[in-house]
Amino acid sequence: MGDTRHTKVLIIGSGPAGYTAGVYASRAMLNPILVQGIEPGGQLTTTTEVENWPGDTEVQGPDLMVRMEAHAKAMGCEIIGDIISDLDLSQRPFTAKGDSGTTYTADAVILATGARAKWLGLPSEEKFKGFGVSACATCDGFFYRGQEIVVIGGGNTAVEEALFLTNFASKVTLIHRRDELRAEKILQDRLFKNPKIETLWFHQLDEVVGTDNPLGVEAVRVKHVQTGEITEIPCKGVFVAIGHAPANELVQDQLEMHMGGYVKVKPGTSATSVPGVFAAGDITDPVYRQAITSAGMGCMAALDAERFLAEQEDTAELAAE
Structure with missing residues (x-):
């Protein structure tokens, strides 16, 4: 039997969206766990020069992702080299199973699994x-x-x-x-x-x-x-240019989707059809698919998760009075 780990926020995926969510969730004192997945660093690790990341005239894609990972770690995000093979969003706390045998339970989930070019x-x-x-x-x-x-x-x-x-x-x-x-x-x-x-x-x-x-x-x-x-x-x-496929295998039958399999979020937010589950980056973006927009959505997801968890605590306190 593997270990069971509980966290307030479980971040699944380690591209710009996942690591940015890790930075913001850590700064909100949520002690997040980030599970990197099958391709740590995401699609940027397969590119060479990146010239459209603000602040860097030119940076190698893999180097940028190493820096993002280090930033998230420095803020306090626990980063685990595991692959989530099963995710149950039917009840809270949500349950995710890793290939390592570890089971992760979480009060909120940020889905940042990205998309893959075909x-x-x-x-x-x-x-x-x-x-x-x-x-x-x-x-x-x-x-x-x-x-x-x-x-x-x-x-x-x-x-x-x-x-x-x-x-x-x-x-x-x-x-x-x-x-x-x-x-x-x-x-x-x-x-x-x-x-x-x-x-x-x-x-x-x-x-x-x-x-x-x-x-x-x-x-x-x-x-x-x-x-x-x-x-x-x-x-x-x-x-x-034969299209992209969102990496939605974990949530195909659990979250509302559109545009050929992209996770649908409520306009102006990262909230999905399941309360407490948030999506960021290419998994929810059929239009822009840029590192900078993914990072922005990762920020949104962490802030949305923080707000959701605070509301849950307020509700629990009122019920206890």
Whole structure:
């Protein structure tokens, strides 16, 4: 039998939202426990240079997350390298079970499990991730000024990323396996009118080609879905834009969701459909998906949890009188 740990606030997830929630909950003297999950530091640990974090002209993604973790610890947040495999939100205190065998009980939960970019699963795609292959144009587009790049996909995400990338790239090739896009018509109109964008229909990514020392992308090989013919397209960056999947496995059947699986929160707050459960960061954000917005939501979640717990204590005191 594993240990049972109780905390006023259990934070699940360790990206910018989770660590910021840890800082604020600690400063509120709530003695939070933060369970890091399968990818300590979240998606930023898979990026290299970050140039849009206020206060740092440039910082490495993994370094930024190490600093955030250290900040949360310094404030008093207990950080545990465990993975929550089961979460019961049916009654308070809430119960979470870790892979380590530890059971965590909590008066309030902050869900900061993030979202994961969907990938194609190619070995060459994996090899060049963070070195020319990306899933975030707003994070990495800046590094391709004056370069030729490709975008893979055909939905809103792909078209929005292709349009955004024209701010930097000399040419953007959008590669789609069908002969029409799924994106909204207004986005398609903008795409087709943009002289920097070329659309390659009926093709899919077959391989990313590049150098080993240093790691870097030189081209992509794409395959015609009908004929199988391979074409090589020179490029310096590859943006895989086939969507994001919120990491909602723990709460799929317990919290209200929208927009394809993102946790729904009450407008202007981090409160979910279950009182005492708060959500922050990419798990609840299909629109912005930035480190800075996630951190802001982590702050909101901790303040909301503090307010919720104070109200619970007031109610208990009134009932005892």
